[in-house]
Amino acid sequence: MPVHEPSRNRTGPGRQAATALLTVTAPVSLACAWTAAVAPVQDRPVLAAVTGALALALCAAGAVTAYRAGAARGAREHGGRTGDRTLEQEVGLLTDHLLPALVEGARGGRSLDEVLAEQPRPGHPALDRLARALGTELLAAGERAVRIEQQVADLDRFWLPLVTARIREDRVSAPERLAAEYPEVHDTVASLREHLQEELVAADRRAGTAAAAAAVLGSRIRSGLPPGPDTARAAHLADNLLTLAEGRATRRxxxxxxxxxxxxxxxxxxxxxxxxxxxxxxxxxxxxxxxxxxxxxxxxxxxxxxxxxxxxxxxxxxxxxxxxxxxxxxxxxxxxxxxxxxxxxxxxxxxxxxxxxxxxxxxxxxxxxxxxxxxxxxxxxxxxxxxxxxxxxxxxxxxxxxxxxxxxxxxxxxRAAVPPTAAPSPVPRFMSPPLPPPAPPAVAPAAPLSVPSAAAPAFAPVCEDTA
Amino acid sequence: MSAAPAGPSRPGPAGALVFHGPDVAGNPAAFCTRARSLGPVAPILLEGDVPAWFVTGYREVHRVLGRPAWFTRDPRVWNRRGRAGADRPPTPHPLWTQPPAEEPERRRRAEALGDALAATCWSDLRSLSLRVADRLIDTLAPRGRADLATQYAHLVPAGVFVRLYGLPEGHAGPLVREAAQVMDGSKDAAAAHRRIRSLVETLVADRRKRPRHDVPSRLLAHPYGLTDPEVIADLTSVLATAPTATGDWVSGTLRLLLADRSRAADLAAGRSTVSQVLDEVLWHHTPVQNLLGRFAVQDCELGGRRIGRGDLLVLGLAAANTDPLLAPEAGRAHASRAHVSFGRTGHGCPPPAPAMAGTVAAAAVEALMDRLPDLRPAGELRWRPSPWTRGPGSLPVHFTPVRGVPVVIAPPRT
Incomplete structure (x- = not known):
């Protein structure tokens, strides 16, 4: 650490004042003597008195100034010195060592005390407070950044596939179901998530509407065709449209x-x-x-x-x-x-x-x-x-x-005799997986099946448990 | 209608037809013919000897529905208000629930409700309906027999509405029963309506605090800024009417397909579509047969009758659809949707509700026909006894049991 060695040969303010006094007194007294010598005789007493007073004042001022300057430097040096370091050294320590360590610690998700314990701390109480305050902020910001990064990564890796799956399962109830499943995240991530979900739902809805409308058209075309060999092919194509559009089969x-x-x-x-x-x-x-x-x-x-x-x-x-x-x-x-x-x-x-x-x-x-x-x-x-x-x-x-x-x-x-490789399983692929559990997350229990008397409420509670 | 006086023993004034009891509910077509013989507007007596006019002509029904300023829904103008027992409504809900909103207000609320419902787009509603239908079929398929009215037709729309309202799934079953009582105008109708209303009240209170992705939350958040009582009233009226009407539409369609093999064969051969059959049911067997609750604002003339101020009108929607003065092929014309089963545009079932009901009903019929193609009637069909609605109370069927894992169309792998 390039802290300069403090110079030890400084003098006290008293000595500085004496030196200044001597230094000033010598030329001033010489000047006074010379002035008195060259002046006309009749003016000498007055001149001597005036120059003497001036010289005295000048010397006193020089001594006082020197003393003050010396005292001030002493006070500054004494105040800035903490332990073995000067203020500049302390600031250097803070800038060059503690701050990088705190930044590093923030990235690594470490605690403030842990980071501070490993580094030389500023001896000056104000600097130490500054270091702590900076560290707290830095680590909090770092933590936030790490959290958001993690949340975005989760959104990408885990939630987006789940959102897609939920929408495919049941577009209508997907937003409610997902809202109950989503973890609390940073506002920005939440808004990103919401927009993504809205877009995905809208895209699925557009595709679904197009397909369902095509199915309706297919069945209308189909029903408008008179039976007969001439229309058989057109009817077949209408059936194809209906199949692709996931319409329920009209012909059965x-x-x-x-x-x-x-x-x-x-x-x-x-x-x-x-x-x-x-x-x-x-x-x-x-x-x-x-x-x-x-x-x-x-x-x-x-x-x-x-x-x-x-x-x-x-x-x-x-x-x-x-x-x-x-x-x-x-x-x-x-x-x-x-x-x-x-x-x-x-x-x-x-x-x-x-x-x-x-x-x-x-x-x-x-x-x-x-x-x-x-x-x-x-x-x-x-x-x-x-x-x-x-x-x-x-x-x-x-x-x-x-x-x-x-x-x-x-x-x-x-069924029992069918070798497993020879035929499709008794439950073919087209059959749906077991239906997902009912959508709303925390709903009241099912309503009573009999119509109760007028006194008893006919329906189970509407709201989720408010407790 | 259990407390109906024994038959037409108390004849009404000026040869009024008795509009209750087994005569109306048991054979509505015959009743319509009798009413028509008295002209397009005939005097009737509702239960409790409440006089009213029965409008059977297509043109007359159109006129009444199209002039809300002359024929209001507001029961406060009824000239016999207060004389009918308040606790035992002789008629379904319009008379004893809150008065409907005045005109500009009504339109505003209908628009807000329409927006809240329309936020669920067609393909979402269709896939939701197919999903609800498929799950019901999953439970029925292995059994080989089912009552399609109670175990399927009504549960699909109820399940869909329960989901749209953000209610727990278990509410569908009770909702079917409660809503049917309201629509049929049975003795418990008022209590059933109150129960549905209190359900909606709880729901609205909850969604006011914690909005979710559902119709109540959307209606509460609508820019028109409806108040809670308005939202509750509108949501209740949808929940009390829509599932039963749609359920009756589905079961009526299934009944038609079961009863008429040629229609079923046409459908199976692709020569007709499900929506054509659904339209046909609306023409000939509409679920809401008779609509109660229009009142003459002033003395007027309708179908050759003097209608007094404050007189009550019953609109024979089924009778109007089958009015002999209409072109006889009206009901067969595939493209025509000019029936009055949903009222008249702007004055009936508010958009997008009719289109939504059609989407749900089509999905319910398609899913069933696709998954259980060999449905056969098993036993006698029973209609629910109501002069207001017409729906099979039970629709027992046989079919070849489908075992194993349910056959649900897997979504396309993208």
């Missing part, structure tokens, strides 16, 4: 449908039915709920197969039933087949079925297939066909297949 079957009828229906929805050759096992029916979805999926796969193969070629649809795996329907064409990138795209879509608001491009066919398959537990696979083109296969799980002669679902008999 109430009874099991024979697989053969279903294949024929699918072919007729596309238009080029004469190019389709199909074969189906006798006596196999598809559960009414899944039948419409399967028909739509097959129609879409047929449409692809017909469009991507030679107009003169045939497309083969084969349905085969197996007790354990369920019903497999394959659609085989002799077209050029899928390129690697197309195959990858297909796999991606099938794994993560998009909605109307999350399509990759304008090709919607496979997206429709993916959504329907996802919802109804069908497994769709695309691979090269022995015929040279593509083979698309749809696996319908056994619990959706009904034997005509028994009219009974096979699920109960076979």
């Amino acid at each position: 079957r109430t009874r099991p449908v024979p697989v053969r009828d279903l294949l024929r229906d699918a072919a007729h929805r596309i238009g080029d039915a004469h190019r389709v050759r199909h074969r189906a096992p006798d006596g196999a029916l598809v559960d009414g709920h899944a039948a419409e979805a399967l028909t739509q999926v097959l129609a879409e796969l047929l449409d692809n197969a017909l469009r991507f193969s030679d107009p003169g070629s045939e497309v083969h649809v084969l349905a085969a039933e197996d007790e354990h795996t369920g019903l497999t329907v394959s659609v085989e064409d002799s077209g050029p087949g899928l390129r690697r990138s197309e195959h990858e795209r297909a796999q991606r879509l099938l794994a993560e079925p998009p909605g109307l608001a999350s399509l990759e491009d304008e090709r919607t066919g496979l997206a429709v297939v993916a959504r329907l398959a996802d919802r109804h537990g069908l497994t769709v696979d695309l691979r090269p066909s022995p015929l040279g083109g593509t083979s698309a296969s749809v696996l319908v799980p056994p619990h959706l297949i009904i034997r005509e002669h028994t009219q009974q679902t096979r699920s109960r008999r076979h």
Whole structure:
């Protein structure tokens, strides 16, 4: 530490005054003598008196000034000296050592006492107070900064994904639920969080509104089309729009449908039915709920197969039933087949079925297939066909297949026997996860189910516990 | 209407029709025909021999609804006020709740209420309704049988309103029962209305202190600066009427689909849409059949009758919708929504309430048709006995049980 050595050869104020007095008296008395000597004789007594008085006053003033200056310096030196250091040294200590240590400590989130204990402290009480005050402020500011950094990091890593998930679960109740879950954060972070959430909700709402409006339009178009072969394709496209827009299916079957009828229906929805050759096992029916979805999926796969193969070629649809795996329907064409990138795209879509608001491009066919398959537990696979083109296969799980002669679902008999790899799990992916718990965080218990007498309140308390 | 005097034993003046008892509630269509034979405006006797005019003509109903300065809702002008028993209202709530606001005030309050309701946008309301419907279906699906009136149709709108009001979910069930009593004008109607009102009072007091994201908080915070009693009155009137009317609309639609296989088949084949069927129900089987509570401000003439000052009018909404003078295809025309089931624009059910009711009802019907497509009637349909509303009291059905995890459309993965 470059503190300069204090000089020890200073004199006291008394000695300084004496020196000054002597120093001043000598020239002054000389000057007086000389003045008296050169003056005319008759003026000498007066002049001597005047110059003498002046000289005396001058010498006294010089001595007093010297004394004062000496005393003041002494006082200053005495006051600034604390322990072994001067005031400058103390300030240097504060600036060069203590402050950097406090800044460092603030970054590291250490306590004031901890930091101060490691550093030489200013001896001067005022400086020490200054150091403490600075340290307190610095550490508090540092702590705040660390906290905000942490809060922003949490928002990024943990809360944003949760907000997205909550909005996807239920956009309407998401803000209330989240408000109850959010931790207290700095105002700036809270406002950032709020804006982000508002934007996310608004974006989800826009997408949802667009999709729901498209679904309404789809069903109106669908209902306005007269039945018949000329409108079958338009109706199929309207159904596709409805599926992508997450509309509830308008077309539905109430009874099991024979697989053969279903294949024929699918072919007729596309238009080029004469190019389709199909074969189906006798006596196999598809559960009414899944039948419409399967028909739509097959129609879409047929449409692809017909469009991507030679107009003169045939497309083969084969349905085969197996007790354990369920019903497999394959659609085989002799077209050029899928390129690697197309195959990858297909796999991606099938794994993560998009909605109307999350399509990759304008090709919607496979997206429709993916959504329907996802919802109804069908497994769709695309691979090269022995015929040279593509083979698309749809696996319908056994619990959706009904034997005509028994009219009974096979699920109960076979579910236990199904090898885990052979078929999708009994609970297909499309089924929702268990519903989230009711939204409001701390609500009153459910209301009584009977209408109480007039005296008793009919409803449970409205408000959250105010206690 | 349990205390109805035995049939038309006490004939009213000048051949007035007796407007209570099983005649009206049991077969409203036949009653309408009889009333129509007396002209578009017919004299009737309400329970307790209270005289009134029954307006059955479409044009006449339109006229009454469109001229609030001539035909007011304010019961203070009623010329028989005070003569009817105060504690036993013979009629549903308009007569014995607080007087409705005067005109500029009424419009202002209707606007504020409309704004508070409209803050929930269409797609939010739709997804909320589908969610409520799906959760109810989740519980019904494995059973294979259900009473759609009591276990579904009314619980969907009630559940939605409970959520919009920020009430705990458990309130939906009691709300259905209380609101139905109010709307049906049953003996307990006044007490039920008081209970709904006190619920709303607690709610408003709480939201005044701690606003949340719900209709009461939004209405309290509305720039029009409504007072607490105004907010309480308006919120109560919505809560007491909307869930039952919407529930009856849903159950009436489900009844139509169950009773008429061709309509159900059209819907299942995509040849018609749910909203078309819902519109048809409003034309032919409207939930609010008869609307009580318009009073003539001065002597006038309506439908060929001299209406005295202070006379009470009952608007036959169902009768007006099926007025034979209307073009016979009116109810079938898919695009037409000119029925008077919601009153008349500006003077009836305030916007956006009719559109909201339509969104909730469509979601309820769509979700059910989608999840349980093979509904079959099981047992006899029972109408709730009320001359004012028409809704199935029970709507028992069978269907193939759907086991396992509920089928709810997963949201798109974005």
